[in-house]
Amino acid sequence: MQIDFRSDTVTQPTSSMKEFMFKAPLGDDVFGEDPSIVQLEEETAQQFNHEAGLFCPSGTMTNQIALAVHTRPREEVICHKNSHIYLYEGGGPAFLSSVSLRLLEGDYGRITAEAIEENINPENVHFPRTRLVSLENTMNKGGGSCYDLEEIRKIRKSCQKHGLSLHLDGARIFNACIAKGYSTQEIGQEFDSISICFSKGLGAPVGSVLVGSEAFIHEARRVRKVLGGGMRQGGILASAAFYALNHHVDRLAEDHRRAKEMGDVLKHCEWIQFLYPIETNIIIFEVGSPFSGAQVIEQLSALGIRCAGFGKMHVRFVFHLDISEEQHQHAMTVIQNFQPQ
Numbered sequence: 001m002q003i004d005f006r007s008d009t010v011t012q013p014t015s016s017m018k019e020f021m022f023k024a025p026l027g028d029d030v031f032g033e034d035p036s037i038v039q040l041e042e043e044t045a046q047q048f049n050h051e052a053g054l055f056c057p058s059g060t061m062t063n064q065i066a067l068a069v070h071t072r073p074r075e076e077v078i079c080h081k082n083s084h085i086y087l088y089e090g091g092g093p094a095f096l097s098s099v100s101l102r103l104l105e106g107d108y109g110r111i112t113a114e115a116i117e118e119n120i121n122p123e124n125v126h127f128p129r130t131r132l133v134s135l136e137n138t139m140n141k142g143g144g145s146c147y148d149l150e151e152i153r154k155i156r157k158s159c160q161k162h163g164l165s166l167h168l169d170g171a172r173i174f175n176a177c178i179a180k181g182y183s184t185q186e187i188g189q190e191f192d193s194i195s196i197c198f199s200k201g202l203g204a205p206v207g208s209v210l211v212g213s214e215a216f217i218h219e220a221r222r223v224r225k226v227l228g229g230g231m232r233q234g235g236i237l238a239s240a241a242f243y244a245l246n247h248h249v250d251r252l253a254e255d256h257r258r259a260k261e262m263g264d265v266l267k268h269c270e271w272i273q274f275l276y277p278i279e280t281n282i283i284i285f286e287v288g289s290p291f292s293g294a295q296v297i298e299q300l301s302a303l304g305i306r307c308a309g310f311g312k313m314h315v316r317f318v319f320h321l322d323i324s325e326e327q328h329q330h331a332m333t334v335i336q337n338f339q340p341q
């Protein structure tokens with residue numbers, strides 16, 4: 001049995017999803033005429049209490065478009081030092097927006113209103129002008145950690161006080177909503193823009209939506225075109241995302257339950273030095289010496305369990321739609337009996 005815990009991006013579209021895609025009405029979206037894309041954009045925007053949405057091929061594109069619209073060259077963006085926009089988007093902020101990033105420390109990838117206030121540059125010719133704060137929720141490199149709504153509201157207040165915009169990399173925002181019990185509406189209204197991925201735990205093959213005000217999305221649409229993201233009959237893809245939005249959100253709770261159960265197994269493994277708190281569908285742990293992350297990954301792979309490395313000593317497991325209860329139970333048994341050599 002092969003069980004793939006490397007990422008929640010490895011899922012295959014279900015047969016019902018494919019049937020729904022086949023039937024999707026299509027049109028030329030650059031002319032604004034693809035009904036399936038329009039439907040997904042409107043539905044997503046509405047769910048997050050925003051005026052408009054923009055369908056893009058990836059979450060990297062929705063994040064980078066947001067940065068490009070919120071900022072001007074030479075300005076600065078505040079984010080956590082392990083943010084996806086900084087670590088995993090190919091230097092996009094420098095290349096596409098000519099902005100600098102102010103990288104903050106913070107508990108499991110979360111930054112605080114207090115730390116943000118301390119890092120806003122004063123008006124002085126030496127310093128780049130602070131323009132935007134970008135949060136990530138859930139935080140991938142923080143082990144799927146989530147923000148409390150209270151902290152987000154504090155951050156929102158600080159941003160308003162200092163004239164800063166607030167963006168959310170919400171690649172896994174539905175996981176955060178389910179784990180924390182806040183609604184998409186409540187969280188949505190605290191941000192000026194949100195990037196939402198459908199190709200993670202929701203199981204669509206492709207696609208992210210950026211939501212914001214009408215004026216913001218109008219500009220974002222211009223940037224998307226420049227980046228080559230203006231797709232024509234893209235509704236064939238948007239319909240899969242729409243299907244996921246309507247059928248695959250509630251089941252994320254199951255991924256969370258399984259991650260916690262797996263965590264209970266990992267807690268007792270003596271070869272693990274440190275297990276991050278498990279809040280959602282991601283597990284990160286640090287392997288204890290003399291073993292390394294690479295050794296653990298290779299030896300588990302030989303037993304049919306695939307997982308991913310994060311640096312030299314860290315290993316990541318991600319739960320998703322394509323891991324069945326049977327596979328989950330099997331994986332726990334294998335890991336219970338596993339000892340790296």
Ligand SMILES: *Cc1c(COP(=O)(O)O)cnc(C)c1O
Nearest residue numbers: 058059060061084136140169171
């Ligand atoms: C996956 C992911 C993205 C977007 O990645 P793409 O592969 O470009 O869709 C953005 N932020 C986070 C935290 C992610 O996990």
